Amino acid sequence: MTSNIDTAVTSVGDDPRRYGFTVWNYRQGEIVAAMIYLGNELGFYKAMAGAGPVTAGELAQRTGQHERWVLEWLRLQAAAKLLDYCGDERFQLPDVAINLLVDGEHKSFVAGEFAGPGMADNLQRLFENFRTGLGNSYEEGGPEGAHRGECRHWQAARNDLIPRMIPALAGVEAKLNAGALALDIGCGDGAAVLAMADTYPNSRFVGIDASRHAVALVGVKAAEMGLDNVELHHADGADLPGGTAYDFVVTLDCIHDMTRPEAVIAAIKGSLKPDGTWFIKDIRSKPRFEDNLRNPMLAMMYGFSLMSCMSSAMSEPGGAGLGTLGFNPEVAERMIREAGFTQFQMHDFKDPGNLYYEVRH
Numbered sequence: 001m002t003s004n005i006d007t008a009v010t011s012v013g014d015d016p017r018r019y020g021f022t023v024w025n026y027r028q029g030e031i032v033a034a035m036i037y038l039g040n041e042l043g044f045y046k047a048m049a050g051a052g053p054v055t056a057g058e059l060a061q062r063t064g065q066h067e068r069w070v071l072e073w074l075r076l077q078a079a080a081k082l083l084d085y086c087g088d089e090r091f092q093l094p095d096v097a098i099n100l101l102v103d104g105e106h107k108s109f110v111a112g113e114f115a116g117p118g119m120a121d122n123l124q125r126l127f128e129n130f131r132t133g134l135g136n137s138y139e140e141g142g143p144e145g146a147h148r149g150e151c152r153h154w155q156a157a158r159n160d161l162i163p164r165m166i167p168a169l170a171g172v173e174a175k176l177n178a179g180a181l182a183l184d185i186g187c188g189d190g191a192a193v194l195a196m197a198d199t200y201p202n203s204r205f206v207g208i209d210a211s212r213h214a215v216a217l218v219g220v221k222a223a224e225m226g227l228d229n230v231e232l233h234h235a236d237g238a239d240l241p242g243g244t245a246y247d248f249v250v251t252l253d254c255i256h257d258m259t260r261p262e263a264v265i266a267a268i269k270g271s272l273k274p275d276g277t278w279f280i281k282d283i284r285s286k287p288r289f290e291d292n293l294r295n296p297m298l299a300m301m302y303g304f305s306l307m308s309c310m311s312s313a314m315s316e317p318g319g320a321g322l323g324t325l326g327f328n329p330e331v332a333e334r335m336i337r338e339a340g341f342t343q344f345q346m347h348d349f350k351d352p353g354n355l356y357y358e359v360r361h
């Protein structure tokens with residue numbers, strides 16, 4: 001048998017034990033992930049927060065579950081290094097776990113994002129995707145999908161977009177304070193468009209999304225917040241009515257999801273005022289695959305792409321299929337300049353997951 005270790009750009013090596021450990025580690029990860037999902041759904045982490053060392057009996061009583069099953073779950077969690085083991089079958093949730101596993105309002109909260117049984121549906125769809133080449137739009141993700149990551153998006157809008165990012169864009173904050181017309185394409189759950197509408201009451205905000213579930217969700221929230229300066233449309237960004245003069249356009253984490261990003265970019269070019277600004281947030285990545293290999297979460301990013309981003313971007317015949325890491329600075333600048341924009345500036349707001357671009361005519 002020949003080895004390609006000498007010619008490989010990166011090599012997994014040829015130690016069968018090490019390779020076996022890698023593979024079994026993913027098998028273990030699959031199971032631990034399911035048990036994190038379960039622990040969140042059953043309220044185990046919440047019940048342990050700030051409680052000090054607990055026994056299975058105490059946790060079972062607090063959560064109304066069966067003690068023997070709770071004990072096995074606790075042992076698994078300690079074995080997975082998610083809980084401290086305090087001896088005598090007592091287990092403790094460490095303080096470092098609170099933001100990630102307990103506090104649903106915290107920007108680092110991730111326990112609610114484990115797919116659980118939803119993974120089976122994802123996999124089922126992937127068989128069809130691989131066979132036909134066609135992916136699934138966000139709309140096909142149903143109303144549930146429109147809520148995914150909602151809390152994180154609100155945190156990003158309230159803590160980053162409004163106080164740090166908009167003020168860094170030349171002249172934009174002053175226009176929004178004075179009264180401007182702004183557009184959020186691919187507004188998703190509406191965190192950005194609603195936070196902006198709330199912050200700048202003199203301005204009008206239009207949110208559009210290709211998923212009717214997203215648009216419905218944002219409509220409900222806009223009403224709850226009592227906002228009367230928001231207008232929502234179920235539409236494709238490529239179909240913007242030409243000639244509408246927007247002062248400010250945002251596309252946040254969505255160009256790489258689009259089947260026709262060039263058409264959407266052309267539509268933005270046609271609808272932005274001569275002195276208007278287009279602000280883009282997209283996934284932090286580098287043009288060449290090998291230059292991304294140091295990203296410790298790279299495999300997960302490709303998983304998101306297969307199950308969500310690239311799937312959406314391939315959801316129509318001939319879809320561009322950029323995918324999660326596809327709208328990197330090189331691609332972004334090329335597409336944007338090809339559309340006729342001349343001013344392209346990259347902002348690095350020290351967000352480990354995303355890069356930002358300020359574009360003008």
Ligand SMILES: C[S@@+](CC[C@H](N)C(=O)[O-])C[C@H]1O[C@@H](n2cnc3c(N)ncnc32)[C@H](O)[C@@H]1O
Nearest residue numbers: 138186187188209210211236237252253254258
């Ligand atoms: C990853 S979500 C981002 C949502 C939101 N901007 C945020 O930052 O949380 C991508 C959104 O883009 C929408 N989308 C994809 N293609 C679109 C298109 N061509 N026109 C409008 N919306 C689109 C999807 O329906 C989805 O809601």
